[in-house]
Amino acid sequence: MNNKFVYTPGPTSIRENVLLARAQKTTNPDIDKDFFDFYKNTCEKIGRIINTKNDVYILSGEGILGLEAACASLTEKGDRVLVIDNGIFGKGFSDFITMYGGEVVYFSKDYNKDLDIEDLKKFLEHDNNFKYATVVHCDTPTGVLNNISKICPLLKEYNILTVVDSVAAMVGEELNVDEWQIDIALGGSQKAISAPAGLTIVSISNDAKTYIKNRKTKISGFYCNLSIWQDYYENKSFPYTMPISDIMGLDKAVDNILDEGIENVISRHEKIAFATRNSIKEYGLELFLDKGYSNTVTTIKIPESIGALNLSNYMLKKYNTLVATSLCEYIDKLLRIGHMGENARLENIIYILNILDESLKELGFKSDKNLVKLFNKYYN
Numbered sequence: 527m528n529n530k531f532v533y534t535p536g537p538t539s540i541r542e543n544v545l546l547a548r549a550q551k552t553t554n555p556d557i558d559k560d561f562f563d564f565y566k567n568t569c570e571k572i573g574r575i576i577n578t579k580n581d582v583y584i585l586s587g588e589g590i591l592g593l594e595a596a597c598a599s600l601t602e603k604g605d606r607v608l609v610i611d612n613g614i615f616g617k618g619f620s621d622f623i624t625m626y627g628g629e630v631v632y633f634s635k636d637y638n639k640d641l642d643i644e645d646l647k648k649f650l651e652h653d654n655n656f657k658y659a660t661v662v663h664c665d666t667p668t669g670v671l672n673n674i675s676k677i678c679p680l681l682k683e684y685n686i687l688t689v690v691d692s693v694a695a696m697v698g699e700e701l702n703v704d705e706w707q708i709d710i711a712l713g714g715s716q717k718a719i720s721a722p723a724g725l726t727i728v729s730i731s732n733d734a735k736t737y738i739k740n741r742k743t744k745i746s747g748f749y750c751n752l753s754i755w756q757d758y759y760e761n762k763s764f765p766y767t768m769p770i771s772d773i774m775g776l777d778k779a780v781d782n783i784l785d786e787g788i789e790n791v792i793s794r795h796e797k798i799a800f801a802t803r804n805s806i807k808e809y810g811l812e813l814f815l816d817k818g819y820s821n822t823v824t825t826i827k828i829p830e831s832i833g834a835l836n837l838s839n840y841m842l843k844k845y846n847t848l849v850a851t852s853l854c855e856y857i858d859k860l861l862r863i864g865h866m867g868e869n870a871r872l873e874n875i876i877y878i879l880n881i882l883d884e885s886l887k888e889l890g891f892k893s894d895k896n897l898v899k900l901f902n903k904y905y906n
């Protein structure tokens with residue numbers, strides 16, 4: 527099971543030093559004061575990477591936990607919540623909001639481009655009575671990247687709290703939580719951070735904390751209640767036993783990013799993504815998006831005569847390589863190259879493009895071009 531080459535838009539491949547960090551001897555994270563310092567230090571390092579002075583927490587649970595926790599903590603019965611829907615994860619926020627009694631208002635737009643800020647401006651002029659709004663930074667099933675730097679400050683002009691799912695963008699794309707006025711920013715360990723799946727990263731602003739404190743009704747549930755984290759350090763008390771090995775692995779993955787420099791990590795993603803997109807187009811395939819390309823994932827339309835599922839099965843059988851198609855109506859239409867985190871490296875992308883080229887041709891796709899050669903032309 528574990529000898530496959532994995533090239534999906536998360537989970538991504540994991541560096542050996544991260545795996546080894548997880549294998550180290552551990553302490554009791556509930557009562558060893560040193561662990562509170564270790565945890566806080568990891569949170570602060572993440573804060574530096576995402577440019578925030580807000581509190582950062584690491585929660586025990588995969589990225590979805592953060593999405594639900596944000597909605598559980600902010601929603602009171604009958605609250606109107608704006609759901610920015612130009613992708614599958616974007617729309618999916620509504621499930622969590624209704625689950626906690628909120629009333630969803632969609633702002634739905636095309637899935638093949640990033641959100642037009644002028645459209646949102648016009649919409650908000652007529653309707654802006656929302657407690658908070660949800661938006662996805664990179665909506666992974668289609669790969670669209672939304673302009674959070676414009677969207678969140680606009681929402682805040684109307685005193686709407688902002689919740690951003692940056693699970694698939696964090697570390698692979700620029701993310702300035704404070705400057706962009708993101709009240710709750712969410713990340714996951716298994717995407718561009720390149721640690722194993724299992725941890726959620728949450729940053730929370732003072733506005734969001736005040737809002738939660740002033741709720742009229744109690745937050746239902748415990749795991750999804752973000753206020754249980756407040757003062758954990760001062761009180762030397764976690765809400766539950768922390769998954770210490772996971773956090774030791776995450777800490778090492780964060781050090782890898784800091785050692786390389788976050789600007790260098792982001793530009794590595796940019797260069798790989800740019801050359802990937804251009805080589806795919808020149809090769810004779812179409813990208814799904816018209817604009818708003820994320821640098822962490824490239825989404826390619828696969829001709830019906832081949833089929834995305836057929837192609838991914840072929841690549842798995844013949845090359846022992848795992849690639850992802852997409853979700854919902856796109857499941858057999860789109861193939862995704864997840865060049866994020868440790869996968870956003872030249873030696874990896876060359877390999878995947880080479881076997882993609884071979885597989886497509888073996889399945890009857892006609893092109894006299896070579897995908898790797900094209901990639902090299904655009905990569906510098």
Ligand SMILES: *Cc1c(COP(=O)(O)O)cnc(C)c1O
Nearest residue numbers: 589590615664665666691693694
């Ligand atoms: C991966 C991801 C999550 C976490 O969801 P899973 O489906 O459990 O992996 C949340 N949001 C986005 C945008 C993601 O890419």
